[in-house]
Amino acid sequence: MRRDRILAAAVRVFAERGYETARVSDIAAEAGVAYGLVYHYFGSKDAVLEAVCHDAWGRLASAIEAVADAALPAQERLERVVKIVLRSWRDDPDLVRLLVREINRNPEMEDELPEIAAAFASLERIVAGGQHDGSLRTAVDPKLAAWMLWGALDEIMTGWVLGRLPDDVAAVAAAEREVIATVVGGLVSR
Amino acid sequence: MRRDRILAAAVRVFAERGYETARVSDIAAEAGVAYGLVYHYFGSKDAVLEAVCHDAWGRLASAIEAVADAALPAQERLERVVKIVLRSWRDDPDLVRLLVREINRNPEMEDELPEIAAAFASLERIVAGGQHDGSLRTAVDPKLAAWMLWGALDEIMTGWVLGRLPDDVAAVAAAEREVIATVVGGLVSR
Amino acid sequence: MRRDRILAAAVRVFAERGYETARVSDIAAEAGVAYGLVYHYFGSKDAVLEAVCHDAWGRLASAIEAVADAALPAQERLERVVKIVLRSWRDDPDLVRLLVREINRNPEMEDELPEIAAAFASLERIVAGGQHDGSLRTAVDPKLAAWMLWGALDEIMTGWVLGRLPDDVAAVAAAEREVIATVVGGLVSR
């Protein structure tokens, strides 16, 4: 329970200051616990980040996976993924801020986060399925398609994180529509 | 000349270790110069990063701007931008690695790099122009479109940086084609 | 009983890592008990060391004292002391390792371990007795003689502890013979 308080505090602090700049003492203070307790539960600052990311990506990856396995047309499954990802910004902006700011910056992290790979694999699977049943264009490599779609989503959230793109309810709704219309739309056969 | 050696070394070191983790002494060692010389030419570690980024984005931004101003159909101008961006990976992967790892995620940096804003504005201008002449769909906000396209490009380069996407000549060519087909294709009116 | 398990574990851990480097948690883990139990039985890390040393030196000192009081020629009593000391290596190497590594070098400890002083006094008493009855040379100061003999024994055990001197049965037997021949032999009148 105390452990969870620390984890939640870490999300806020890492999101606010970035991993390198954040101090372990900031996390402890934010969680309202003593310094050493962070080291009692996690062995190091690095381990805290890893735990946070496991958590976050774990939730996101399983949500995406569930959609990927749903008995729906590929296009619709992609649309649902777009909504899940973009809405996570509303649900927990600090978490998204953290994912956006840190993950790509630490290449090593990717290897230690199988959840990320799983999420990408799910996306890829949806695309491949859609190509198989003819609803999506076959010229595009499914893996590349997954990366492009993710890139568009990640960049939009980055814009929100940085305050460079509007993130009110209407703008979020519009972003959903437009990613679907543009990127998902760009993948469908015509 | 010595200054340029330092700048080039900084690109390599920042690309390899990331800004926070890189030491000024690493840069000096990589450049083969003495410690203090970095401070002689640049006033601080921060200033080195800024100089590096000005250089990098300056070149990219002016190339994009030139395309944006060309007397060509919007769709074709977008295609050229895609090629310019993705080919910069082949020309100077360390520079791209740096752009990917540091700049896009760093709030403070954006303010100090008008070149980035200029590049995004150019993209946005192309999209708005295409919507105006009817070649691109008007439902999508030009700014959001610019961010999505950039996101797809950035993510693909990230995949290359991380070694998660193939980056041989054929794969780079395919990526160009597929970003154009998918994202640019998703923007055109039909 | 639980207390004894902790004590035995402490011997092993102190022997392995040295007092300063050993952690209380190491001792608890080695003993298979909870953290706080060490503090329940002993009040502090220091007290654990002291208890261990009392035990160890207590046994050694009383054995030496018994020999010192035996109705035997001084030379033979010294020989027996040599055997007692060197054989304790076979009986409990960790204990010897601890004695060698920590106690002899720690000024504060000596004051708190009257057993050590008693052991040295016994040795000294044997030498003085031998000088009195004419069997040992009188030129040498009994106290210095005791320290030299102890030094030779301690160094040999150190060699064993460090794996720098062979410690198989034959080597131990040879060491006994040779300390007796050399140091004890060097003390006898001729």
Place this chain on the structure above:
Amino acid sequence: MRRDRILAAAVRVFAERGYETARVSDIAAEAGVAYGLVYHYFGSKDAVLEAVCHDAWGRLASAIEAVADAALPAQERLERVVKIVLRSWRDDPDLVRLLVREINRNPEMEDELPEIAAAFASLERIVAGGQHDGSLRTAVDPKLAAWMLWGALDEIMTGWVLGRLPDDVAAVAAAEREVIATVVGGLVSR
């Protein structure tokens, strides 16, 4: 030069407080330099100790080696070694205090200090030489003899370090005489 000041300060501080208990800041303060300079010259606290020990043992080992190579009877060479070692206490008690307190406590150190091995090898060589020319008893293993002699010397210096044995000029002279009479005397053929 500043480096030497740090080294000399380290000898004093380690001698006074012991390696584990000594703080790097103590060394810096004792040397009258800034904190970081210790790390500028030596990479770590451990490296400081190692440098100190290299120095100290280097000098002692080469002195012993010189004696071992001298064209003198083995017995006389041993006597000279005894004097060299015991007189180093007068010359630099802090250094001896350090050697006595730390070296034997850190088994790993021995491997990193070839000088110690060299000193022991010199002693061993003298004994073997004496056995060869018939001046020393052949029953004793030269290596064991070297360790015994060293043990006697080390223990006497320990007594001085701990203030348990008198260390005035007369006592030092007596110690020399008595180690020679007893241990060296115990090695000679009769």
Place this chain on the structure above:
DNA sequence: AATGAATGAGTTTTCATTCAT
């Protein structure tokens, strides 16, 4: 008796920056 979560002072180490030469 027994547990192990919680505390926080104390230490090592790092490294950007300054400055005398």
Place this chain on the structure above:
DNA sequence: TATGAATGAAAACTCATTCAT
């Protein structure tokens, strides 16, 4: 220009000890 010694603030991490249960 060029060097690298010197500085010291800042941060991660350790671990003996306490204490509620």
